[in-house]
Amino acid sequence: MYDFGIIGGGIVGLSTGMALGRRYPNARIVVLEKERLWANHQTGNNSGVIHSGIYYKPGSFKAKFCGEGSRSMVEFCRTHGISHEVCGKVIVATEPEQLPLLENLYKRGLENNLKLAKLCAEEVKEIEPHVSCIAGIRVFTTGIVDYKQVCQKMADLILSQGGDIHLNTKVEKICQTGETQVLETNNGTFETRFAINCAGLHSDRIAKLAHIDPKAKIVPFRGEYYELKPESRYLVKTLIYPVPNPAFPFLGVHFTRMIDGSVHAGPNAVLSFKREGYKKTDFDIRDFTEVMTYPGFWKLAAKHASSGIEEIIRSFSKAAFVHSLQKLIPEVQASDLVPTHAGVRAQALMNDGKLVDDFLIVESKNAIHVCNAPSPAATSSIEIGKAIALAIPSQPHKQVALNL
Numbered sequence: 298m299y300d301f302g303i304i305g306g307g308i309v310g311l312s313t314g315m316a317l318g319r320r321y322p323n324a325r326i327v328v329l330e331k332e333r334l335w336a337n338h339q340t341g342n343n344s345g346v347i348h349s350g351i352y353y354k355p356g357s358f359k360a361k362f363c364g365e366g367s368r369s370m371v372e373f374c375r376t377h378g379i380s381h382e383v384c385g386k387v388i389v390a391t392e393p394e395q396l397p398l399l400e401n402l403y404k405r406g407l408e409n410n411l412k413l414a415k416l417c418a419e420e421v422k423e424i425e426p427h428v429s430c431i432a433g434i435r436v437f438t439t440g441i442v443d444y445k446q447v448c449q450k451m452a453d454l455i456l457s458q459g460g461d462i463h464l465n466t467k468v469e470k471i472c473q474t475g476e477t478q479v480l481e482t483n484n485g486t487f488e489t490r491f492a493i494n495c496a497g498l499h500s501d502r503i504a505k506l507a508h509i510d511p512k513a514k515i516v517p518f519r520g521e522y523y524e525l526k527p528e529s530r531y532l533v534k535t536l537i538y539p540v541p542n543p544a545f546p547f548l549g550v551h552f553t554r555m556i557d558g559s560v561h562a563g564p565n566a567v568l569s570f571k572r573e574g575y576k577k578t579d580f581d582i583r584d585f586t587e588v589m590t591y592p593g594f595w596k597l598a599a600k601h602a603s604s605g606i607e608e609i610i611r612s613f614s615k616a617a618f619v620h621s622l623q624k625l626i627p628e629v630q631a632s633d634l635v636p637t638h639a640g641v642r643a644q645a646l647m648n649d650g651k652l653v654d655d656f657l658i659v660e661s662k663n664a665i666h667v668c669n670a671p672s673p674a675a676t677s678s679i680e681i682g683k684a685i686a687l688a689i690p691s692q693p694h695k696q697v698a699l700n701l
């Protein structure tokens with residue numbers, strides 16, 4: 298019998314396991330992950346950015362956890378010798394219409410207590426000589442890291458704190474018997490007093506297995522990347538972002554210097570026909586049918602039809618992708634870029650067609666379900682884990698009071 302059973306070995310599940318082990322050193326903790334490696338989905342296929350928190354509405358969970366999380370992530374990396382760099386980034390306006398949006402972003406960043414600087418075009422060039430823009434913001438606290446390495450360290454710490462971790466273990470059924478949750482997997486049955494659902498792209502399904510309605514469905518949006526050829530990496534010094542469209546939770550295709558020195562460009566945001574579909578041709582009948590029969594999807598599609606079509610074009614046409622990147626760096630050419638990995642975002646969508654903007658964490662008697670943890674959840678993971686651990690009482694069968 299475990300005290301805490303965590304479903305999902307991405308960064309949110311692992312940081313939660315680590316935080317629970319610290320808060321309750323005598324508790325029996327188990328992490329169940331269906332893949333043969335940690336961080337095999339969103340966490341291991343992301344941009345590797347430690348976000349500062351500039352974009353998020355002050356007072357939201359994203360603003361709170363990202364601001365604090367960027368500091369705790371850097372501290373975690375320093376403590377455990379994980380390569381990272383607080384290199385800062387620039388957000389640049391390339392059209393006059395974007396200037397008010399840039400100004401709003403600057404004000405929002407100040408409200409979120411960030412260290413920022415407004416830049417004119419020449420000042421942007423001093424940092425990023427190949428960028429062409431009319432104004433920019435420098436965000437000093439943005440950093441880069443390899444989140445797979447962070448996860449490996451978190452898994453090691455869970456083990457050293459006495460926790461159990463099981464890879465290749467997929468939760469298929471959840472039964473409640475008295476005060477116990479029985480997690481049935483392909484690799485045996487695990488009994489726990491309290492379950493924490495951190496299943497990312499499958500979090501809504503796990504919630505349903507536990508008879509919880511998260512009131513939102515996960516819709517998978519694939520983000521595809523190109524990589525600058527080594528001889529073209531000189532075009533990018535740090536991280537270069539456009540002003541994002543405030544109607545979307547995605548940041549627009551951008552350039553990111555990764556911690557291994559490579560430079561990635563992307564990600565776009567296209568509907569994926571499979572929750573874990575990393576290739577354009579990936580298709581899963583259940584995943585596809587669930588999206589197509591969900592009224593919320595059609596309401597979203599009707600509202601953003603033109604952006605959706607643009608994203609599909611950009612996915613299939615390298616020229617269109619390069620055209621978006623040239624708005625930031627006019628010199629970049631198709632010949633500078635080669636396709637590289639893709640990631641799939643788990644974005645919760647409500648029945649009325651609204652994307653769930655903030656992190657969504659749903660509580661029940663002896664479970665917590667993390668039902669929306671898109672970007673910047675990797676950055677925020679240590680703080681999300683701590684908040685979950687704080688919310689769970691020492692006698693797990695008591696009602697939780699999540700004071701996030």
Ligand SMILES: Cc1cc2nc3c(=O)[nH]c(=O)nc-3n(C[C@H](O)[C@H](O)[C@H](O)COP(=O)(O)OP(=O)(O)OC[C@H]3O[C@@H](n4cnc5c(N)ncnc54)[C@H](O)[C@@H]3O)c2cc1C
Pocket residue numbers: 304305306307308309310329330331332335336337338339340341342343344345346347348466467468469495496497498499503519520564639640641642643670671672673674675676677
């Ligand atoms: C393209 C892209 C770029 C991004 N860039 C950034 C960035 O730069 N910075 C940032 O902070 N965030 C970024 N994000 C967001 C960030 O990666 C995610 O918010 C974060 O990784 C979510 O972590 P997670 O643990 O909730 O999900 P995941 O990493 O997806 O982990 C969930 C785990 O649950 C497992 N699982 C699912 N079902 C079951 C089951 N039935 N039984 C057992 N295990 C199960 C899965 O196999 C998976 O390993 C990006 C995301 C994407 C997709």
